[in-house]
Amino acid sequence: MKKIAALFLALMLILSMTVCALAEIPEEKKPVVTELDGVTLSFHTYNSKLYEIPCEQPGTIEKIEYTTDVYGDGVTYQQWANVYLPYGYDESKQYNIIYFFHGTNETQDSFICEDIVKNAVDNMIYYGVCDPFIMVCPTYYYVYEERTVQHQVFPQEVRNSLMPVVESKYSTYAETADEAGFLASREHRAISGYSQGASACWNNAYQNFDIAKYIVPMSGSSVNNLTAMKEALAQKPEYADDIFIVLCSGGKRDLAYEGTVALANAMLADEQFSFGTDTKENNFFVCISKELHQTLKGRFLLYNALLEVLFK
Numbered sequence: 417m418k419k420i421a422a423l424f425l426a427l428m429l430i431l432s433m434t435v436c437a438l439a440e441i442p443e444e445k446k447p448v449v450t451e452l453d454g455v456t457l458s459f460h461t462y463n464s465k466l467y468e469i470p471c472e473q474p475g476t477i478e479k480i481e482y483t484t485d486v487y488g489d490g491v492t493y494q495q496w497a498n499v500y501l502p503y504g505y506d507e508s509k510q511y512n513i514i515y516f517f518h519g520t521n522e523t524q525d526s527f528i529c530e531d532i533v534k535n536a537v538d539n540m541i542y543y544g545v546c547d548p549f550i551m552v553c554p555t556y557y558y559v560y561e562e563r564t565v566q567h568q569v570f571p572q573e574v575r576n577s578l579m580p581v582v583e584s585k586y587s588t589y590a591e592t593a594d595e596a597g598f599l600a601s602r603e604h605r606a607i608s609g610y611s612q613g614a615s616a617c618w619n620n621a622y623q624n625f626d627i628a629k630y631i632v633p634m635s636g637s638s639v640n641n642l643t644a645m646k647e648a649l650a651q652k653p654e655y656a657d658d659i660f661i662v663l664c665s666g667g668k669r670d671l672a673y674e675g676t677v678a679l680a681n682a683m684l685a686d687e688q689f690s691f692g693t694d695t696k697e698n699n700f701f702v703c704i705s706k707e708l709h710q711t712l713k714g715r716f717l718l719y720n721a722l723l724e725v726l727f728k
Contacts, residue, residue: 441543442466448667450704453681455691459705460720462536467719470531471538473503477528480585484577487558487569495554497578498524499586500534502541502548507587510604512549512727515574515628517556517609517616519711521563524553527610527711536715546722552582556616567616571623574607579627598627606630606726610714611672622648625659629695630726634664634717635672635709637679646688656688660695662725664717667706676704693724701725 448459478499485492502511518526527533528551541548554574558566575598584593589604591597598605605628609617614636621631622644633641649656663683665676680702683689692698703720707713 441545448704448706450667450677450702452677452702453684455684455702457702457704459703460723461705461716462719467536467539467543468532469539470535471503471542473542474538475500475502475534475541476505477501477534480582482577482581484573486572486576487566493558495573495577496524497552497554497582498528499582500528500537500551500553501586502550503538504548505550505586510587510589512547512604512606513583513586513588514549514551514606514608514632514726515578515620516551516553516714517613517620518553519611519613522711523560524555527714528553530712533712533715536719540719540722545719547727549727550586550588552578554578556613565612565616567619570616571620574620575624575627595627602627602629604727606632608632608634608718608721609636610634610711611636611709613711614672618644621645621661625649626652626655629658630660630662632662632664632717632721632726634714635666635670635676637663637665637672638675639678639682641679642682642686646686649688657699659699660725661689661700662703662721663700664703664714664721665705666708666713667704669706669708671709673704676702693728695725695728 442463450457479496480499481496483492484495540546556565556570558564580593583590589601607617607620607628614633617633618641663676663680665673667673683700684691689700690698691700693701703717705716707716
């Protein structure tokens with residue numbers, strides 16, 4: 417009987433060790449290598465068979481409603497966003513937060529509500545690629561049915577209408593969900609977006625980099641963004657050395673590839689920008705995959721941004 421008990425305990429110990437091992441970051445596939453002007457990039461490719469299956473510790477998605485009247489037409493618009501909460505979300509803890517904007521002709525559901533993306537995000541947290549974080553997915557369409565876009569005004573909606581509602585309900589590093597709280601917690605906030613959402617991301621960068629340190633445009637950049645960002649930073653020079661831009665793109669099959677590479681090379685040649693992953697010493701990094709242009713491919717870019725730079 418004692419032998420059986422001992423064998424049982426040994427088997428339980430082996431099982432527990434196996435379960436613990438599952439929480440370690442799995443071995444990656446061969447990296448994607450890209451050459452820029454004097455810089456060699458190595459893009460991490462995760463194991464899809466592990467990251468894109470349902471996670472043992474899944475997060476949840478909630479819908480949050482808010483109103484906005486920032487567009488100057490006298491109309492108060494009813495809006496909503498999806499909010500991803502990590503497994504075990506605890507309002508007594510503080511969480512980093514990412515605001516992510518979808519691609520052309522898509523909606524708030526188009527990224528995080530897709531199983532392949534949510535599973536990947538769940539597993540990134542589960543395997544310890546990053547700390548648990550909150551992701552907010554709104555829309556930037558002014559009148560969605562007509563597909564009209566107000567990129568120049570949308571950053572005001574994010575700052576003045578969306579963020580106060582989200583960060584008063586959910587626990588972030590903002591002690592108060594107002595201007596003072598957002599300014600003080602900017603190192604724990606990122607703005608991102610894919611394709612046309614990257615354009616919305618850049619416009620938020622120009623106006624909101626004082627409340628979000630990390631800017632992550634995916635597959636939607638050009639050299640024009642460098643001029644606009646430098647002009648914005650010149651208006652608030654105290655932040656010039658305290659932003660971090662993560663340029664992202666698919667490979668040569670991505671229609672945004674050439675624009676992203678051109679911008680990356682321009683930033684490498686600009687003394688105001690320093691390439692690298694040290695968020696204290698550097699202020700930009702580049703992630704280029706081998707994928708084509710499609711919003712769901714943003715999960716690979718997000719993985720690299722979180723692994724290398726975000727909230728470090």
